[in-house]
Every structure is written in structure tokens, then in C-alpha cells.
Amino acid sequence: MMFKNVKELVQLTEERNTSISEIMITQEMEVTGKSREDIFSQMYRNLEVMEQAVENGLKGVKSLSGLTGGDAVKLQAYIASGKTLSGHTILDAVSKAVATNEVNAAMGTICATPTAGSAGVVPGTLFAVKQTLKPTKEQMVRFLFTSGAFGFVVANNASISGAAGGCQAEVGSASGMAAAAIVEMAGGTPQQSAEAMAITLKNMLGLVCDPVAGLVEVPCVKRNAMGASNAMIAADMALAGITSRIPCDEVIDAMYKIGQTMPTALRETAQGGLAATPTARELEKKIFGGVTSSRDTETAR
Amino acid sequence: MKFRSVFDIIGPVMIGPSSSHTAGAARIGRVARSLFGREPKRIVVSFYGSFKDTYKGHGTDVAMIGGVLDFDTFDERIKTAIDIAKSKGIDIEFKEEDAVPAHPNTAKVEISDANGSLELIGISIGGGKIEITELNGFELRLSGNHPAILVVHNDRYGTIAAVANVLAKFAINIGHMEVARKDVGQEALMTIEVDQNIDPAALSELETLPNIIQVTQIAE
Numbered sequence: 001m002m003f004k005n006v007k008e009l010v011q012l013t014e015e016r017n018t019s020i021s022e023i024m025i026t027q028e029m030e031v032t033g034k035s036r037e038d039i040f041s042q043m044y045r046n047l048e049v050m051e052q053a054v055e056n057g058l059k060g061v062k063s064l065s066g067l068t069g070g071d072a073v074k075l076q077a078y079i080a081s082g083k084t085l086s087g088h089t090i091l092d093a094v095s096k097a098v099a100t101n102e103v104n105a106a107m108g109t110i111c112a113t114p115t116a117g118s119a120g121v122v123p124g125t126l127f128a129v130k131q132t133l134k135p136t137k138e139q140m141v142r143f144l145f146t147s148g149a150f151g152f153v154v155a156n157n158a159s160i161s162g163a164a165g166g167c168q169a170e171v172g173s174a175s176g177m178a179a180a181a182i183v184e185m186a187g188g189t190p191q192q193s194a195e196a197m198a199i200t201l202k203n204m205l206g207l208v209c210d211p212v213a214g215l216v217e218v219p220c221v222k223r224n225a226m227g228a229s230n231a232m233i234a235a236d237m238a239l240a241g242i243t244s245r246i247p248c249d250e251v252i253d254a255m256y257k258i259g260q261t262m263p264t265a266l267r268e269t270a271q272g273g274l275a276a277t278p279t280a281r282e283l284e285k286k287i288f289g290g291v292t293s294s295r296d297t298e299t300a301r
Numbered sequence: 302m303k304f305r306s307v308f309d310i311i312g313p314v315m316i317g318p319s320s321s322h323t324a325g326a327a328r329i330g331r332v333a334r335s336l337f338g339r340e341p342k343r344i345v346v347s348f349y350g351s352f353k354d355t356y357k358g359h360g361t362d363v364a365m366i367g368g369v370l371d372f373d374t375f376d377e378r379i380k381t382a383i384d385i386a387k388s389k390g391i392d393i394e395f396k397e398e399d400a401v402p403a404h405p406n407t408a409k410v411e412i413s414d415a416n417g418s419l420e421l422i423g424i425s426i427g428g429g430k431i432e433i434t435e436l437n438g439f440e441l442r443l444s445g446n447h448p449a450i451l452v453v454h455n456d457r458y459g460t461i462a463a464v465a466n467v468l469a470k471f472a473i474n475i476g477h478m479e480v481a482r483k484d485v486g487q488e489a490l491m492t493i494e495v496d497q498n499i500d501p502a503a504l505s506e507l508e509t510l511p512n513i514i515q516v517t518q519i520a521e
Contacts, residue, residue, distance in 0.1 A: 001305075028307050033496050042308065049314045049375070063318075065358070104317030107360055109375055114310045115428050116320040122311075144311050151310035156303060160310070161321075161427035163351075163405065177310075214355040216318040268351075287358070 002027045006153055006194050006248040013190040020180070020190050021142035024149040043141050046111045050100070050123035053110045057099025061106040065287045068217040069106060072099035089128050090232050097124025097228035101221040113144075114151045114160040117216045118174035120224030122147050125178040125231050133185055146184045147177040150197050157249070158256030162209035163268040165259025167223055172204035172255060175227035175234075182235035198244035198251045200234040205251075206258055208266035210273025213284040219274055303430075313429045315374040321406055322352065322359035325425025327379060330368020332433055332443065333410040335519050336451065337419045341412035344369050344386070347396040350405035352425075361408075362395055369412060374429065407434075439481045439490045447476055448499055449519040452491040455512040456482045463510045464491060471503040488514070 002023065003009040012023050028039050058076055062069035075095035078084060084091055097120035104110045104119055113122040126143050129135075135143070151160065154173045159165040179196035183189075188196075204227070212218040244251065265272030274280055304310065315324035334340075346365050348356050356362050360380070367382035378385060386393055398409075406425040411418065422435035433443040436451070443449055454460050461480060468475060474496045482489035499518050507516045 024307055031305050039307075043311065046308075046311055046314060107317050107323075107380055109314065109377070110317055111312055111314045112320045112324065112429055113312075116315060116317055116324065119317075145307060148307035148311040152304060152307060155310060155428070159427075163321075163427070213358065215358050 021145035024145040063105040093128035093228040118170040121174040121227040124228040146181040167207040167209045171227040176201040178231035179234040194248040196238035198248035209268040212280040214270040320429040321425045324374040324429035326364040327368040329423030330365040342414040343392040345411040347409040349402040349407040447494045453515040456489040
């Protein structure tokens with residue numbers, strides 16, 4: 001392995017005078033023995049799946065449970081009205097993140113980034129900033145390698161599992177990954193990518209995983225929406241030259257330790273948080289026909 | 302380091318909604334199919350832990366059967382896999398087990414036909430990554446991320462060295478290897494994860510070695 005934390009990753013880019021995506025590609029070649037072309041085309045296929053998922057979601061989908069679907073369409077119509085408060089690019093990112101997760105909830109085809117439950121943030125922001133930054137296909141594929149590099153560090157030093165670390169480990173990680181990749185695409189430095197990741201993750205620390213009825217729908221879809229906006233703002237802050245007082249690796253470590261001390265009820269068990277509200281319990285009965293007992297184990301992502 | 306490839310993070314491409322409960326389940330089923338080497342006539346899946354509690358909501362059941370039908374995590378046919386299997390005359394049974402497993406996402410897959418049967422236990426550890434923890438009563442670890450060779454053999458000295466020599470001859474590097482046996486001198490199992498795709502000639506040569514009972518390849 002060439003890097004095991006963000007500090008080493010940034011150092012490598014400085015020593016070799018190259019980008020984070022390039023380091024990730026080089027490491028992948030070393031680990032798998034595959035050629036650059038093979039690795040690139042594999043990631044390009046993932047990009048195509050993401051684009052298709054966004055398109056499908058923007059046409060409108062509905063999950064089997066009926067809990068989610070259709071919000072991406074509403075948001076696009078609202079953007080088209082031209083009367084938005086928070087601005088076009090942010091809301092576009094949000095609607096495309098929502099679109100992806102609505103497709104996921106409806107058993108459509110998505111690319112996990114890093115998980116299925118958090119699959120909206122990376123493509124949502126990518127296809128929104130695409131409108132502004134006008135990247136080449138190669139730059140779009142590199143966006144995914146840069147996201148992957150930061151996700152790789154989190155997965156190996158902390159967790160990307162809601163059962164292990166709560167939503168902060170899933171949507172939190174996804175949002176940090178996206179923020180870092182936006183910075184690289186926008187022409188920021190590797191260190192600025194690290195700052196963006198740190199700023200994003202700091203603001204998602206403590207986020208619990210409390211899926212209603214144990215399904216990857218409520219609040220997962222809207223958590224991806226907010227994760228996308230968080231990533232966009234943090235990227236802009238980093239590009240403005242704002243730094244995180246706490247280094248990125250220490251933020252990741254803090255996230256890990258918070259996850260370890262998080263009660264089981266708030267880690268994908270559908271026992272606590274929103275999942276334990278009266279309305280959630282009612283929905284659960286409706287969906288599963290009133291036969292579900294309270295869950296005492298991890299539920300899904 | 303548990304995660305070695307960037308495609309563990311950006312990927313897999315999959316049918317939703319859950320990387321652990323849908324994609325992971327499909328991968329466990331597909332490993333069973335790959336080891337069995339043919340379409341079975343009967344499939345029995347036992348769900349434990351969180352798999353037991355939430356399999357219906359996540360399509361864990363259809364994904365598991367889809368995997369046994371050799372569908373990949375992104376194959377649209379996963380959604381109707383149970384219907385497809387039934388139309389092929391495959392007998393399917395799901396069991397909800399109350400035993401508390403070591404890992405919350407655990408499934409046991411038993412597949413069979415008139416000529417034989419296979420039983421494996423798989424766990425889904427997150428992001429679509431799986432591990433096979435038991436095969437026909439042998440404990441093992443298979444990440445499912447690399448091509449792998451399973452060698453059933455008699456527990457005799459020199460057998461492991463002979464297998465390693467054949468792989469070396471075909472320039473195949475071993476990334477991970479484990480050996481388990483039922484008892485001293487009894488039937489044993491080598492689990493070999495390799496970095497390169499496996500030349501069929503290498504497998505044929507492995508089969509000719511003394512004390513080798515069966516050689517099976519699992520490609521990614």
C-alpha cells in the first residue's frame with residue numbers, strides 16, 4: 001500500500017507533483033496488477049451507471065414500500081421555476097443525490113459509493129458541478145478515483161458501515177469523499193481536498209443510523225440530500241482558503257471513536273432515533289403487515 | 302487492511318437497495334453456484350441475524366436466488382429471480398433461524414441435485430464485500446474479490462508444496478492461502494486466492510497431482 005492515511009496521501013502528491021486521483025490509480029495498478037486502461041475503463045463503466053441512475057431518478061420512481069420516490073422530480077421542477085433561495089448548483093446536486101437514492105430504494109441499478117445507502121452524494125455532486133466546471137470524461141472518471149482515495153482511508157482506518165459507525169460512517173464518509181473530489185476538479189490543491197473532507201466530516205460527526213422499518217429509505221434519501229449540500233459548501237470553503245483546525249486524519253479518527261461509543265440502538269438496528277418514533281412504528285406495521293417484532297440485531301444499509 | 306481496491310469503495314454496480322443485504326447476498330449465492338458448477342434442482346437458504354429480520358424488505362431472498370442462478374450484483378433479472386427459478390422447476394425453501402450468529406449478516410446456502418449437494422455459510426461484511434466462512438463443514442475465508450482455487454485433497458505431506466509448484470510454473474502468484482482438514486490424514490481443503498486469472502491448463506495439471514480429489518476455480 002502506498003498510503004494509509006490522508007497525510008501520506010497528500011505527501012505523495014507533493015513528492016511526485018501529481019494529483020490524488022493519479023496516486024489512487026497508481027496504487028490500484030500496483031495492488032491488482034491490472035493495466036491503467038483496464039482500471040480506467042472499469043471506473044468509466046461505474047460513471048455510466050451513476051449517470052443512468054440519475055437520469056432514471058429524474059424521470060420519477062417509487063419504492064415498493066411507497067415510503068420514497070418522486071422528490072427529485074419535485075426539486076427539478078422547483079429549480080426550473082427560477083425562484084430558488086439556495087441557488088441552482090446546490091439544489092441540482094441535492095436533486096441528483098435524491099434521484100440516485102430513490103432509484104436505489106426502488107431496486108434500480110446504482111453504483112455503491114461507498115455503500116448503497118450513501119450512493120447519492122458522490123454522483124449527485126459530480127453531475128451538478130459538471131454543469132459549472134465543464135469537465136472532460138477523463139476528469140469525471142478522476143473525480144471518482146479521488147473520492148475513492150478518501151473513502152479508502154476511511155474504510156481502512158475507521159468504517160464505512162452504518163452498523164459499525166452510524167450514518168456519519170456512510171453518508172458522512174460519502175460527503176467528505178465528494179467534497180475532496182469537487183476541490184480537485186475545481187483546480188484546488190490536494191491539501192485543499194483534505195481540508196474539504198475534514199470540514200465536511202466534522203459537520204456530520206455523531207449522525208446516527210436509524211432507518212425506519214430497517215429500510216434504506218427514511219431518512220437515508222434526505223440524508224444524502226443534505227450530505228450533497230454539505231459537500232458543496234465545504235468544497236467552496238476549502239477553495240476559499242479556509243482550513244480545518246483539526247487535521248483530516250484526526251477528524252476521521254474522531255468519527256471512528258464516536259461510532260464505537262454510539263449505542264447499538266442508533267447503529268442500524270431500527271431500535272432508536274427516527275425508527276422508534278410512533279409514526280415510524282405505524283409505517284413499519286403497514287409495510288410488513290404488523291408481524292415484525294422489534295429488531296435486536298443490525299439491519300441493513 | 303480490509304479494503305484493498307478502489308472498487309471496494311466506488312462499487313459494486315448493483316441492484317438496490319442495500320450493498321450488504323442485496324449485493325452481498327447475490328455474491329454469496331453466486332459463490333455457491335460457482336462451486337457447485339451447475340444449476341441445482343433445489344435451493345435451501347437459511348437466514349440468520351439481521352438477514353432474518355429484514356430480508357424481505359431488502360430483496361435479500363431474490364438476490365440470493367439470483368446469485369445461485371449465476372446473476373451478477375447488477376443483473377436486472379435479480380428482481381424476478383425467484384420466479385425465474387420456479388419456472389425452471391427449481392425447488393426453493395427459505396428458513397428463518399433464531400440462532401444468534403457471530404456476524405449479524407449471515408446466511409447458509411444448501412444447493413443440490415440428483416448428482417450431489419453443497420453447503421456453504423457466507424457473511425456480508427459491508428459495502429457489498431462478503432466472506433465465505435464455511436464450505437461443506439470446512440471453515441474457510443474467501444473474500445470473493447480475487448480469483449480463487451479450492452482444492453479438496455488428502456491430508457498428506459508434500460501435497461501443498463506440489464500445488465504451489467504448479468502455480469509457480471504458470472506464473473500465478475498466491476495472495477492468500479489457507480488449509481483446513483477434518484482430521485489428521487483425512488480429507489482436507491486448500492483455499493488459494495491468487496492475483497492473476499487462472500490458466501485452465503494449470504487446473505488440469507493440479508488435478509493430475511497425487512492425493513488431489515477435486516479442483517474448483519472461482520473467478521471474480
